Amino acid sequence: MEHNKFKIIQSSFWFIPTFYGVGAFIAAIVTLLFDRYIIQGNAIILPYFFFASYDTSVTILSTLVSSMLTMTTITFSTIMVVLTTYLSNFSPRTLQNFITDRITKRVLGIFVGGVIYFIILLLLIEESNKDTVYIAPVFAVVYAIICVAYFVFFIHHVSNWILVGNLIHHITSNTLTTIDRAYLDFEEANEGEIASWDSWELDEIKMKSPTTIRASRSGYLQNIDIPDLIKLATNQDFIVRLEKDIGEYVDEGTIIFSYWSSTTKPDASKLLNTLSLGTERTTDQDIEYGIQKLVEIALRAISPGINDPNTAINCINRLGKVLSRLGQKHIPEPLYHDTKKNLRVITKPVTYSTYLYKSFYQIRHYAREDVSVLASILQSLEIAAEGNKHDTHETIWEFGQFVIRGFDPNVLDEFDHRYINEKLEKLADATGFHDAYQPLSRE
Numbered sequence: 458m459e460h461n462k463f464k465i466i467q468s469s470f471w472f473i474p475t476f477y478g479v480g481a482f483i484a485a486i487v488t489l490l491f492d493r494y495i496i497q498g499n500a501i502i503l504p505y506f507f508f509a510s511y512d513t514s515v516t517i518l519s520t521l522v523s524s525m526l527t528m529t530t531i532t533f534s535t536i537m538v539v540l541t542t543y544l545s546n547f548s549p550r551t552l553q554n555f556i557t558d559r560i561t562k563r564v565l566g567i568f569v570g571g572v573i574y575f576i577i578l579l580l581l582i583e584e585s586n587k588d589t590v591y592i593a594p595v596f597a598v599v600y601a602i603i604c605v606a607y608f609v610f611f612i613h614h615v616s617n618w619i620l621v622g623n624l625i626h627h628i629t630s631n632t633l634t635t636i637d638r639a640y641l642d643f644e645e646a647n648e649g650e651i652a653s654w655d656s657w658e659l660d661e662i663k664m665k666s667p668t669t670i671r672a673s674r675s676g677y678l679q680n681i682d683i684p685d686l687i688k689l690a691t692n693q694d695f696i697v698r699l700e701k702d703i704g705e706y707v708d709e710g711t712i713i714f715s716y717w718s719s720t721t722k723p724d725a726s727k728l729l730n731t732l733s734l735g736t737e738r739t740t741d742q743d744i745e746y747g748i749q750k751l752v753e754i755a756l757r758a759i760s761p762g763i764n765d766p767n768t769a770i771n772c773i774n775r776l777g778k779v780l781s782r783l784g785q786k787h788i789p790e791p792l793y794h795d796t797k798k799n800l801r802v803i804t805k806p807v808t809y810s811t812y813l814y815k816s817f818y819q820i821r822h823y824a825r826e827d828v829s830v831l832a833s834i835l836q837s838l839e840i841a842a843e844g845n846k847h848d849t850h851e852t853i854w855e856f857g858q859f860v861i862r863g864f865d866p867n868v869l870d871e872f873d874h875r876y877i878n879e880k881l882e883k884l885a886d887a888t889g890f891h892d893a894y895q896p897l898s899r900e
Contacts (some may be wrong), residue, residue, distance in 0.1 A: 470556055477566030478573050485577035492582075492593050508590035511582070517594040518579040521601050525575060528608055529568040535615055536561065542619055548753035550746075553737070554627055555618060564611040571604045621768055625754065629775040631740050632747030633782050639742060640786035643846060662696055662800075667715035670725045675709045676734030678702070680742055683802060685731045687793055690801035693721050697728065702805035704743040707734060744783075748816050751776055759824050769824070770833040776816045777837030783812050784845025810852050813841075817856070821863045828873045834860050835880040842887040850888040857884050866897055874898070 509517060539555055555561060578593050617623050678701050690697050695718035701707050714728055738746040755772035758765040788809060793802040817834055824830035835857060842853045861881065869877065878896045885894035 470562060473559070473562040474566040474569045477563075477570035481570030481574040482577060485574045485581075488578065488593050488596050489581050492591050508592055509594045510590060514582055514591045514594045515579065518575050518582070518597055521597055522572065522575045522579060525568060525571045525601070525604065528604065529565075529572060532565060532568055532608070532611060535612070536565075539615055539619055547621065547624065548750060548757060550738075550750050550753060551624060551628070553739070554624065554631070554750075558618070560611075560614055564607050564614075567604055567607050571600055574600060621754070622771060625751065625768075625771055625775055628747060628750045628754075629778060632744060632751075632779050635740050635742065635744050635747060636779070636782050636786060639744060640783075640788055642785060643787050645787075662717050665717055667698065667717050668722075669712045670714035670716070670723075670728060671710050672707045672713045672734075673709065673729055674734060676707060676736060677738045678705050678707055678732060679735045679739045680733035681804070682731040682733075683793060683804075686728070686802045687795055689723065689727055689731070690716075691795040691799075693723050694718065695721070695723055696800055696803070697723070698803040699805065702807070704738050704745055744812065745815055748776065748779060748812065751779075752816065752819055755820055756823055759820075759827060759830060766827060766829050769820070769830055773817075773820065773830070773833040773837045774840070777840035778844075780813060780816060780837070780841035781844030783809060784841060784849045809849050810856070813852060813856050817860065821860050825863050825865070826868055828869065828877065831860070831864055832877060832880045835877070835884050839880070839884045839887045842884065850890070854884070854888040854890045854893070857881070857888075861897065869897075 536555075575597055578597055582591065582593060618627075681699065681703060686697060686699075695716050697714055697716040700712050700715060707713055713732070714725075716723055716728075740747045751772045755769040757763060758768035758772070788807060791804040791806045792800060793804075795801050817837075820830065820834065838853050838857050838860075842850055861877075866874070874897055881897065882891075882894055885891045
């Protein structure tokens with residue numbers, strides 16, 4: 458899974474700053490060569506005031522190096538303040554969203570590149586005679602102006618990022634992107650082709666004992682390369698079953714693959730290379746991880762120490778949007794076949810009800826006496842029902858009843874009952890279960 462390894466490297470915090478640092482080093486060498494072989498110490502191409510003497514050049518570059526180091530330090534300090542805020546107010550899992558933000562890494566890369574650019578110019582610039590002038594300091598000043606502009610932009614960017622509403626929006630957008638990447642719309646999915654093979658093949662292999670392959674290292678399962686698995690299984694003529702799901706923690710030595718083969722023995726190393734394990738979960742293929750981030754922010758908001766139900770309601774509304782998008786998607790059976798309709802890969806099954814339960818079961822438990830949170834959950838379920846196909850309406854209605862059963866109606870006042878019943882009735886209308894609707898009573 459070499460492309461996934463490259464993707465992990467590319468998404469790491471140091472990749473873009475390193476790229477900018479190497480680019481700045483090359484740019485400094487090119488600038489010095491241009492100064493030495495094109496300008497050759499004379500004020501040509503540009504007016505004379507664009508050039509500087511040796512002493513002036515050294516003074517400018519020295520000042521820029523110290524200034525850029527100060528700006529870089531402030532940038533690092535700002536990043537640490539944001540990370541501390543995320544840890545204390547939101548969730549440790551949300552740190553990943555800020556650290557992997559390309560703008561943050563790009564600004565840091567520009568500052569690191571600036572320091573390298575100025576130091577290389579200062580180190581390699583040479584004095585020849587008193588009449589020699591240099592254009593390198595002008596390029597350095599232009600770079601410094603760009604850095605100042607990016608510094609102002611970064612402060613604005615951080616001030617927006619630290620707002621919980623923008624963080625919730627960013628997490629939701631990432632989760633929706635993962636959903637669109639993982640599943641097809643009902644209109645796009647060729648359901649006839651997906652279900653074209655008979656289930657007797659699956660029943661037949663279940664009667665045989667599989668051979669197992671164990672994990673060679675530990676970590677969270679971040680990516681599964683299904684096309685590569687199908688290709689391997691087709692070329693070596695075997696059926697493989699993945700025993701772990703995306704986002705699960707895999708310990709070294711635990712069974713991760715089971716396979717059935719009547720001829721050759723599959724190459725275990727090639728099978729393991731189709732998986733990507735890491736020290737933490739990612740939202741590249743892990744939809745539940747994006748949902749978990751929103752849930753954790755909601756739980757932190759309704760905790761007694763923070764007591765911010767409006768932030769929890771914002772998260773719950775976004776969960777409704779995520780569930781609405783999931784309801785519009787075709788979640789296929791966890792069975793994959795080759796071009797000849799032969800079963801090749803079996804994965805862990807996942808259903809819409811699984812995502813629904815993972816979205817609200819913790820919130821339901823910890824906010825069982827909060828009327829506003831209960832009402833927002835019912836409204837979120839209404840959003841999910843209105844935005845998707847009828848296939849999920851029964852599941853949503855049954856889950857709404859599950860949520861209601863988690864609250865004690867005896868602790869609710871008359872106005873609370875009236876408010877909750879309004880939300881429950883709207884959910885019944887949205888799911889088509891108006892006949893099954895029964896108002897919540899205190900008896």
